[in-house]
Amino acid sequence: MTDNILEMRHITKTFPGVRALNDVNFAVRRGEIHCLVGENGAGKSTLMKVLSGVYPHSDFEGEIILNGQKKEFTGIHDSEEAGIGIIYQELALVPEMTVYENIMLGHEIRRGMTIDVQEMIHRAEELLKRVRLSVNSSAKVKDLGIGKQQLVEIAKALSRNVKLLILDEPTSALNEDDCDNLLGILRILKTQGVTSIMISHKLKEVLSIAETVTVLRDGQTICTLDRQKDAVTEQILIKHMVGRSIENIYPPRTSRPGEEVVLEVKNWSAYDAKLGRKVLNNVNFRVRGGEVVGLSGLVGSGRTELARSLFGNPDGYIVSGELVFKGRKQRFSHPRGAIRAGLAYATEDRKRNGLVLIKSIQENISLANLQGVSKNGVINEELDKQTALNFVDSLSIKTPGINQLVMNLSGGNQQKVSVAKWLFVGPDLLIFDEPTRGIDVGAKYEIYTIINDLVAKGMSILMISSELPEILGMSDRIYVVANGTITGELDAQTATQEAVMRLATQY
Amino acid sequence: MNELMTVLKKNVREYGMFIALAVIIGVFTILSHGVFISSRNIANLLNQTGYIAVLAVGMTLVIIIRHIDLSVGFLSGFLGAIAAISLTQWNWPVWLSILFVLGLGVCAGLLTALPVAGLGIPAFVASLAGWLIYRGALMLVTAATGTIIIPNESFNALGNGYIPDLFASQSFLPGIHKTTLVLGLIAAVIFIFGQIADRRRKLQYKFEVPSTGLFVAKLIFMSVILGFISWILAGYNGMSWTVVVMLAVVLIYDFITRRTVIGRHIYAVGGNPEAAELSGISVRNITYAVFGSMGFLAALSGILFAARLKSATPQAGTLFEMDAIAAAYIGGVSAAGGVGSISGSLIGALVYMSLMNGMNLLGTDISLQYVIRGLVLLVAVIFDVMTRKRKS
Ligand SMILES: Nc1ncnc2c1ncn2[C@@H]1O[C@H](COP(=O)(O)OP(=O)(O)OP(=O)(O)O)[C@@H](O)[C@H]1O
Numbered sequence: 001m002t003d004n005i006l007e008m009r010h011i012t013k014t015f016p017g018v019r020a021l022n023d024v025n026f027a028v029r030r031g032e033i034h035c036l037v038g039e040n041g042a043g044k045s046t047l048m049k050v051l052s053g054v055y056p057h058s059d060f061e062g063e064i065i066l067n068g069q070k071k072e073f074t075g076i077h078d079s080e081e082a083g084i085g086i087i088y089q090e091l092a093l094v095p096e097m098t099v100y101e102n103i104m105l106g107h108e109i110r111r112g113m114t115i116d117v118q119e120m121i122h123r124a125e126e127l128l129k130r131v132r133l134s135v136n137s138s139a140k141v142k143d144l145g146i147g148k149q150q151l152v153e154i155a156k157a158l159s160r161n162v163k164l165l166i167l168d169e170p171t172s173a174l175n176e177d178d179c180d181n182l183l184g185i186l187r188i189l190k191t192q193g194v195t196s197i198m199i200s201h202k203l204k205e206v207l208s209i210a211e212t213v214t215v216l217r218d219g220q221t222i223c224t225l226d227r228q229k230d231a232v233t234e235q236i237l238i239k240h241m242v243g244r245s246i247e248n249i250y251p252p253r254t255s256r257p258g259e260e261v262v263l264e265v266k267n268w269s270a271y272d273a274k275l276g277r278k279v280l281n282n283v284n285f286r287v288r289g290g291e292v293v294g295l296s297g298l299v300g301s302g303r304t305e306l307a308r309s310l311f312g313n314p315d316g317y318i319v320s321g322e323l324v325f326k327g328r329k330q331r332f333s334h335p336r337g338a339i340r341a342g343l344a345y346a347t348e349d350r351k352r353n354g355l356v357l358i359k360s361i362q363e364n365i366s367l368a369n370l371q372g373v374s375k376n377g378v379i380n381e382e383l384d385k386q387t388a389l390n391f392v393d394s395l396s397i398k399t400p401g402i403n404q405l406v407m408n409l410s411g412g413n414q415q416k417v418s419v420a421k422w423l424f425v426g427p428d429l430l431i432f433d434e435p436t437r438g439i440d441v442g443a444k445y446e447i448y449t450i451i452n453d454l455v456a457k458g459m460s461i462l463m464i465s466s467e468l469p470e471i472l473g474m475s476d477r478i479y480v481v482a483n484g485t486i487t488g489e490l491d492a493q494t495a496t497q498e499a500v501m502r503l504a505t506q507y
Numbered sequence: 508m509n510e511l512m513t514v515l516k517k518n519v520r521e522y523g524m525f526i527a528l529a530v531i532i533g534v535f536t537i538l539s540h541g542v543f544i545s546s547r548n549i550a551n552l553l554n555q556t557g558y559i560a561v562l563a564v565g566m567t568l569v570i571i572i573r574h575i576d577l578s579v580g581f582l583s584g585f586l587g588a589i590a591a592i593s594l595t596q597w598n599w600p601v602w603l604s605i606l607f608v609l610g611l612g613v614c615a616g617l618l619t620a621l622p623v624a625g626l627g628i629p630a631f632v633a634s635l636a637g638w639l640i641y642r643g644a645l646m647l648v649t650a651a652t653g654t655i656i657i658p659n660e661s662f663n664a665l666g667n668g669y670i671p672d673l674f675a676s677q678s679f680l681p682g683i684h685k686t687t688l689v690l691g692l693i694a695a696v697i698f699i700f701g702q703i704a705d706r707r708r709k710l711q712y713k714f715e716v717p718s719t720g721l722f723v724a725k726l727i728f729m730s731v732i733l734g735f736i737s738w739i740l741a742g743y744n745g746m747s748w749t750v751v752v753m754l755a756v757v758l759i760y761d762f763i764t765r766r767t768v769i770g771r772h773i774y775a776v777g778g779n780p781e782a783a784e785l786s787g788i789s790v791r792n793i794t795y796a797v798f799g800s801m802g803f804l805a806a807l808s809g810i811l812f813a814a815r816l817k818s819a820t821p822q823a824g825t826l827f828e829m830d831a832i833a834a835a836y837i838g839g840v841s842a843a844g845g846v847g848s849i850s851g852s853l854i855g856a857l858v859y860m861s862l863m864n865g866m867n868l869l870g871t872d873i874s875l876q877y878v879i880r881g882l883v884l885l886v887a888v889i890f891d892v893m894t895r896k897r898k899s
């Protein structure tokens with residue numbers, strides 16, 4: 001008889017038009033690190049929200065048994081009380097508040113009528129020690145890198161005396177060092193008696209940390225694999241996740257890049273007046289027609305800043321240098337101009353600035369190209385619908401209909417909507433910032449296939465990615481960015497991860 | 508029947524407003540022994556609603572893009588006074604003063620937008636400054652004369668006049684305004700044909716449409732409502748110019764928000780300004796456009812109000828902005844941005860003004876009136892939040 005800290009039995013949860021979970025069984029042994037994997041929209045986040053009380057007991061069928069006792073949570077407070085801590089797919093920190101305020105948020109320590117700041121800082125620092133994070137606890141959260149913010153989230157969860165820690169894609173936005181660090185922390189917490197459930201699309205890290213892996217597909221449990229008994233490899237996991245095997249993670253490309261240069265950037269520098277520092281320094285690079293150029297570098301190295309400064313400069317940097325696009329010297333003063341000229345930019349953070357979450361799939365897809373579905377400023381509703389339907393079909397976006405609000409889609413399907421939006425613009429050059437962040441292997445393959453199709457048609461892609469295998473697997477050429485400047489150019493055929501990392505850490 | 512229930516359930520918010528309006532009308536009709544629903548009172552109610560509904564339409568867009576405009580009440584009062592002055596003291600022709608005042612309204616709106624769009628100053632503060640300034644300006648221009656009487660008949664017709672009866676006849680339906688009936692009929696026909704064409708196009712593209720039975724029921728229901736309203740109006744003096752102006756504003760804005768590119772842009776800016784900006788939409792230009800339209804509608808509201816009172820008073824426009832904001836919220840806009848509709852706000856204005864009108868009819872104490880208005884606003888917003896929660 002194994003000692004299960006948690007058992008979820010026959011969980012069924014439906015949304016209007018969607019059966020997100022269908023009779024799911026899920027068991028976690030005490031003290032283990034248990035990974036939950038599955039395609040986008042498989043129901044992973046939903047299962048964890050059921051567990052943490054986001055969806056109260058009355059909203060789903062099935063039972064939750066925690067420490068041998070049946071639990072009926074009516075809200076997050078109940079599950080916290082029971083020792084469950086959850087870190088959501090999106091960071092939930094208040095950027096303007098300090099580290100210790102965030103950690104103790106909702107659990108402030110009082111002395112009489114007032115807040116006991118000293119005691120709170122003391123407690124927060126103890127928790128920071130547990131996650132091995134050495135930052136000033138009075139620093140503002142917004143001034144920390146994303147890796148450190150993630151650790152603050154964990155410290156915050158621990159402040160509630162957590163026995164079962166749930167992490168929903170904690171590493172999707174982290175670079176490799178931060179990932180390794182976070183996984184290390186989970187191992188340490190395990191020795192302190194914390195059981196963890198982690199959702200991830202990065203199968204390598206799943207294999208490096210999980211003792212047990214559960215695979216969900218289409219709202220059903222496919223299998224639970226015990227690393228000690230069962231052989232588990234990436235291939236096996238993929239097969240269970242998508243229902244078929246994918247031999248090549250990177251589909252082969254048959255087209256060759258053209259000769260003519262689509263984009264040439266010379267001596268490009270940008271100064272951020274708000275931060276009072278240079279974010280880009282003398283950047284030079286070029287992209288050819290039909291070429292995939294990878295832009296690699298650490299998080300914060302200036303890749304996104306580079307993309308945004310080229311794409312109409314919405315941050316208002318003071319920019320100098322030359323931008324030659326399709327043979328003409330250009331300087332876009334607003335994203336609109338860039339889009340009209342044929343330059344598009346799909347953002348890395350689709351929730352924050354990529355999509356209008358409270359609007360439908362249909363409205364999001366045509367948003368950047370309403371001219372394409374209108375005449376004299378009046379929208380042709382049918383054409384608009386048809387466009388959305390076509391993309392939902394061709395990108396296999398999983399949704400009950402094009403009227404579904406984007407906020408109700410799973411992360412990966414949101415990403416596909418964002419892709420559809422830019423495909424509908426039909427640009428000559430698409431800057432693709434982290435195209436596969438938070439996307440499952442099957443969908444990744446689809447996105448890579450789309451990229452191949454696009455370049456075969458002569459479109460160029462500038463791909464920003466923190467995942468080295470992706471950069472190496474998909475690019476024709478690679479530029480490495482460090483500290484706001486390009487530290488090297490590599491041919492993807494001969495480049496190695498080590499070579500890229502060497503350039504990325506060179507300053 | 509089943510289909511009807513699901514459709515009702517899906518749109519409980521939209522229909523809820525209609526039901527609320529029907530309940531209010533029913534209750535007041537009973538309490539006032541039928542006076543409320545009389546042709547004369549309904550005509551009066553619609554004329555009262557005019558200047559608030561026009562403001563509510565503009566305010567809806569402002570709230571959709573996550574801002575607020577407190578200045579419009581006194582702006583409308585001030586611009587009404589300018590219209591009066593241009594007519595009485597400068598002896599301008601009516602068309603010129605109306606154009607002039609509308610132009611001033613647009614400028615005032617753009618001026619409010621300047622610190623908001625240009626410097627990122629909260630609209631609450633920027634428009635509060637406008638509130639103070641226009642209040643002062645209104646007092647200033649009426650200081651010498653006090654209330655300015657407007658003797659111009661054609662100007663005053665905007666607030667009091669009715670459209671002429673082209674088919675006037677003593678023998679056929681005496682005492683009934685035939686043109687209004689004809690207009691009602693035309694509206695119903697246009698509505699029916701529009702709906703049929705829309706349905707055809709949808710079928711052509713193989714989109715889902717409600718069943719034929721439900722579709723016909725909807726057409727009949729709406730035609731009956733249109734017929735009923737025009738019948739009631741025809742029983743008094745017919746359709747007033749105020750109603751014509753109000754309907755024109757509502758129809759145009761409804762079209763803009765639902766069917767045009769700029770409408771989509773407005774909702775996108777409200778829903779997620781950053782994403783909108785990166786989709787090539789200029790948030791700044793949209794902000795200017797929305798505030799400019801707000802100023803324009805404030806001017807229109809000022810003209811309607813001055814024409815209705817046949818004068819410009821130093822108190823004109825007091826609390827109009829609050830009434831407009833209340834109407835918009837009753838009509839379902841969300842302060843979080845990106846949500847709201849013109850038709851909703853029209854209904855909101857009708858609900859709000861029916862309450863005022865009905866309570867006045869019954870002679871309800873003014874202090875109690877405020878309390879009831881506040882409660883209705885609260886209930887409407889709570890209802891809104893609850894139905895929205897259930898949907899998601
Ligand atoms: N609030 C909601 N309303 C309607 N449908 C929803 C809602 N939340 C989730 N869904 C649907 O439920 C299904 C499961 O979603 P869930 O977010 O659990 O997927 P996931 O496995 O976490 O995917 P991802 O890896 O992309 O994050 C999806 O089809 C999604 O569209």
Ligand SMILES: [Mg+2]
Nearest residue numbers: 044045089411
């Ligand atoms: Mg998820």
